[in-house]
Amino acid sequence: MAIEQQSQFLENIPPFDSLSVSVLQEVASHLDVVYFPVGSAIEVNRQENAYLYFIIKGRVAEYREQELIAHYGVRGYFGEQGLLGTDNAEGMREFKVLEESILYRLPAEVFSRLLDSQPVFKQHFLSSIVEKLDALHQSMQLMTSTEVMMDTVCSAPIHPLVMLDGCVTLQKAVERMVEIQSDACVVELKGESYDYGIVTSTDIMKIIASGDFNENAILKDFANGPLVTVHEFDYLFNALLKMTKFKIDRLVVRSDDGLIGFLLQKDLMGLFANQSGLALIKIDQAENVEDFRRVAEQIDDLIVNLQRKGIKTHYIAKLVNELHRKLMEKLLTLYLLESICNKVSLLVMGSEGRSEQVLRTDQDNAILFEELSEDEQSKLTEASEQFSRALIDIGFPACKGGIMVSNPMWRRSVIEFSDQLKEWFDRPTEESFMYISILYDAQIVFGDETMLDRLREVLFKRLRDNPVFLRHFAKTALQFDTPIGFFGGLRSDKRGGQARIDLKKSGIFPIVHGVRCYAIEAGLKQANTHWRIKALMDSGVLDQDFGIELGETLNYFHGLRLDAMLQQKMQGRPDDELDNYIDLQTLSHLQQDLLKQAFTVVDEFKRKLQKRFRLHEVM
Amino acid sequence: MLSIWRDWRRKCQANKLKDPDYKFLFSEPQDDNVYVCFDCETTGLNPKKDKIVSLSAIKIKGNQVLTSGALNLLIQQEGLISPESIAVHRIRNVDLQDGEIEVLTEREAIGRFLHFIQGYPLVGYYLEFDVAMVNGAISDWLGVRLPNRMIEVSELYYQQRLKEVSQSIAQPNIDLKFDSILKRLDVPNLGQHDAFSDALMTSLIFLKLQQPR
Numbered sequence: 001m002a003i004e005q006q007s008q009f010l011e012n013i014p015p016f017d018s019l020s021v022s023v024l025q026e027v028a029s030h031l032d033v034v035y036f037p038v039g040s041a042i043e044v045n046r047q048e049n050a051y052l053y054f055i056i057k058g059r060v061a062e063y064r065e066q067e068l069i070a071h072y073g074v075r076g077y078f079g080e081q082g083l084l085g086t087d088n089a090e091g092m093r094e095f096k097v098l099e100e101s102i103l104y105r106l107p108a109e110v111f112s113r114l115l116d117s118q119p120v121f122k123q124h125f126l127s128s129i130v131e132k133l134d135a136l137h138q139s140m141q142l143m144t145s146t147e148v149m150m151d152t153v154c155s156a157p158i159h160p161l162v163m164l165d166g167c168v169t170l171q172k173a174v175e176r177m178v179e180i181q182s183d184a185c186v187v188e189l190k191g192e193s194y195d196y197g198i199v200t201s202t203d204i205m206k207i208i209a210s211g212d213f214n215e216n217a218i219l220k221d222f223a224n225g226p227l228v229t230v231h232e233f234d235y236l237f238n239a240l241l242k243m244t245k246f247k248i249d250r251l252v253v254r255s256d257d258g259l260i261g262f263l264l265q266k267d268l269m270g271l272f273a274n275q276s277g278l279a280l281i282k283i284d285q286a287e288n289v290e291d292f293r294r295v296a297e298q299i300d301d302l303i304v305n306l307q308r309k310g311i312k313t314h315y316i317a318k319l320v321n322e323l324h325r326k327l328m329e330k331l332l333t334l335y336l337l338e339s340i341c342n343k344v345s346l347l348v349m350g351s352e353g354r355s356e357q358v359l360r361t362d363q364d365n366a367i368l369f370e371e372l373s374e375d376e377q378s379k380l381t382e383a384s385e386q387f388s389r390a391l392i393d394i395g396f397p398a399c400k401g402g403i404m405v406s407n408p409m410w411r412r413s414v415i416e417f418s419d420q421l422k423e424w425f426d427r428p429t430e431e432s433f434m435y436i437s438i439l440y441d442a443q444i445v446f447g448d449e450t451m452l453d454r455l456r457e458v459l460f461k462r463l464r465d466n467p468v469f470l471r472h473f474a475k476t477a478l479q480f481d482t483p484i485g486f487f488g489g490l491r492s493d494k495r496g497g498q499a500r501i502d503l504k505k506s507g508i509f510p511i512v513h514g515v516r517c518y519a520i521e522a523g524l525k526q527a528n529t530h531w532r533i534k535a536l537m538d539s540g541v542l543d544q545d546f547g548i549e550l551g552e553t554l555n556y557f558h559g560l561r562l563d564a565m566l567q568q569k570m571q572g573r574p575d576d577e578l579d580n581y582i583d584l585q586t587l588s589h590l591q592q593d594l595l596k597q598a599f600t601v602v603d604e605f606k607r608k609l610q611k612r613f614r615l616h617e618v619m
Numbered sequence: 620m621l622s623i624w625r626d627w628r629r630k631c632q633a634n635k636l637k638d639p640d641y642k643f644l645f646s647e648p649q650d651d652n653v654y655v656c657f658d659c660e661t662t663g664l665n666p667k668k669d670k671i672v673s674l675s676a677i678k679i680k681g682n683q684v685l686t687s688g689a690l691n692l693l694i695q696q697e698g699l700i701s702p703e704s705i706a707v708h709r710i711r712n713v714d715l716q717d718g719e720i721e722v723l724t725e726r727e728a729i730g731r732f733l734h735f736i737q738g739y740p741l742v743g744y745y746l747e748f749d750v751a752m753v754n755g756a757i758s759d760w761l762g763v764r765l766p767n768r769m770i771e772v773s774e775l776y777y778q779q780r781l782k783e784v785s786q787s788i789a790q791p792n793i794d795l796k797f798d799s800i801l802k803r804l805d806v807p808n809l810g811q812h813d814a815f816s817d818a819l820m821t822s823l824i825f826l827k828l829q830q831p832r
Contacts, residue, residue, distance in 0.1 A: 005809060005816065006686070029687060030687045031686060031687055032683055032684060032685050032686050032687050033683070033684035033686050033819065033822070033823070034682055034683045034684070035682045035683075035684070035823060035826040035827065036682060037830045056807055057805070057806075057807045100805070100827075100830075102806070102807065102823060105683075
């Protein structure tokens with residue numbers, strides 16, 4: 001009975017949660033309880049005081065040479081550095097009791113025995129930030145192992161593959177499909193523009209209806225390509241995204257050795273049940289602003305759910321942005337005649353373009369077109385104004401800088417836009433830097449991709465002609481200091497007794513903008529920072545290890561910020577007033593530890609930027 | 620003056636001790652910074668008739684509650700535990716029969732308890748009852764009652780609260796319920812009432828009341 005409480009306490013603290021029950025109970029039996037009144041000091045460095053401490057109740061601060069390094073709250077633990085010998089001896093650590101504290105204390109020899117006998121446990125204390133983050137996500141995911149989103153494709157029902165040669169007759173194909181009970185077949189198209197195509201029962205019905213069906217008709221004349229496939233080990237939600245993006249209800253599943261079967265949307269919907277799948281369908285069915293508003297609320301619920309389940313934030317962002325884009329596309333068609341719709345492209349820019357906005361904090365969008373008659377233009381103006389207003393009603397707060405389709409500046413022909421772009425280059429101000437950043441992050445929601453491609457070409461050409469521009473552009477990534485003190489502690493902005501840090505300024509912005517500079521220099525088309533990093537790694541601009549570390553660091557910042565914003569939202573703050581601050585005291589020991597390491601990565605990245613773009617010369 | 624009186628009583632008691640092996644109960648404690656907090660769960664509330672079912676004792680040394688060296692004992696029963704008591708401490712009759720946990724005879728258990736407490740002062744909440752229960756078990760066997768110094772945490776708490784409220788004109792109304800003391804002193808409530816948890820919480824109350832205010 002006695003040990004039960006202690007082991008239950010440990011069970012909730014990573015990495016102790018990875019220990020088996022019997023090991024945990026053995027550890028628990030060595031715990032003593034100690035009490036410290038407020039203001040007292042806990043000595044952990046002395047030989048006879050070698051313990052690992054866990055906080056049952058109270059608050060403890062760690063100092064090094066008078067500098068505050070960390071806060072520990074309930075379930076936090078400290079003293080492990082001394083025991084691990086990872087303490088670089090300069091500067092004594094001091095632990096001060098901020099609020100009278102009751103602690104558990106584990107003798108050093110029990111801890112070191114544990115390290116020796118439990119390699120996974122030991123790994124936690126020695127691993128790099130990437131490994132720690134993965135462990136954190138894994139442990140969160142384990143808690144809700146039923147999460148379908150993150151299951152792999154091969155865990156869903158996969159229907160048998162019917163693979164036929166392109167020269168087989170339609171008649172034969174139908175017989176084969178009936179025999180296997182499949183409503184589609186993959187067609188091998190040797191020597192055609194694609195290797196494979198697909199013919200579905202719907203296609204066959206259309207063929208019959210059109211009267212083209214005869215006994216000599218062969219498959220390859222009717223096959224559609226290219227095939228949209230998904231790897232068997234890919235996440236199910238990626239499969240769903242692909243279906244949404246290509247507007248198809250079936251994917252061909254591939255393994256490393258070739259094609260293996262079909263994955264059907266209806267099966268996926270069954271699995272996702274109440275979640276994102278439903279939101280997708282509802283977007284398709286929505287007919288007015290009220291419908292869309294409800295869908296948007298459901299997307300928010302989905303975010304909370306996914307975040308709670310420990311899904312990495314960039315996956316959530318990807319999913320949510322795809323849903324938001326789908327919503328905008330559908331919404332614009334409510335207001336704009338189809339004939340005009342076909343002539344314009346809708347862009348999302350900034351964080352939405354990068355697929356990094358999770359909660360709707362503002363809208364950055366634009367409309368591009370080649371040429372419109374005066375009448376068409378006035379209809380577009382009207383529709384754009386309605387569209388922006390509707391988005392606000394649905395819950396996308398207005399952009400404070402007016403970067404919305406309702407603003408004529410962001411509703412132009414490709415030519416006008418190119419001229420504007422050149423002007424921004426010729427007159428570099430803070431504002432034009434911002435516009436260029438926002439535009440470079442743009443992605444097409446619907447419409448002709450090449451319109452945006454041409455704008456990007458203008459951008460890249462201007463940069464090549466004016467290389468100094470990029471150096472000035474890049475230095476804005478360094479404008480905010482990284483909040484890390486000399487001894488590696490977090491420096492926070494203290495307001496109203498809260499120790500807080502602006503995650504966007506100090507962590508997210510330097511990474512996003514720095515990567516943007518590298519990407520723009522390399523002429524990348526990708527907008528998402530993770531994809532940009534991947535492309536930069538592939539081309540050798542960023543080295544492999546650092547690239548991964550940078551991506552994971554960005555993910556961690558985004559995750560923390562999302563947590564904080566959801567918290568604010570729960571307290572009833574409206575969407576357009578959410579801020580980017582994180583309260584340090586709400587973070588666990590592990591989270592603070594990770595945050596420190598994350599800022600170290602930011603600092604390293606800033607040094608790389610400085611070197612690459614020779615920023616010391618322009619500062 | 621008080622200590623002389625106590626020493627004299629101690630001597631009288633020591634002379635009555637039937638078993639010289641337990642003389643250590645009357646010796647001076649080796650470390651005057653050590654206290655033993657203990658609590659027992661019983662078959663009922665009458666010390667004359669009821670028996671101890673489980674007993675936990677924890678040493679307190681300075682600011683440390685030495686839970687890793689705690690004594691946790693279960694005792695065999697001849698009669699049945701009253702349903703009311705089962706509801707409080709959740710030790711059922713069947714729990715004392717199953718072979719997984721070591722269950723001792725009363726003599727064996729109390730013997731271990733006495734070796735654990737030595738001559739250290741005892742700390743408890745309504746300690747009088749727990750001590751009476753132990754005395755019931757040793758009076759025939761050893762011919763003595765527990766000679767240890769006794770510290771009643773509710774009394775310490777009362778004194779402290781009295782000092783705090785003495786300035787006010789109104790008659791102090793001090794709530795001495797265990798849960799109220801926990802709350803007032805901000806000691807975590809471990810939720811369940813077994814001998815170990817109660818002894819641990821009582822130890823923490825004791826430690827907190829040692830702090831100068």
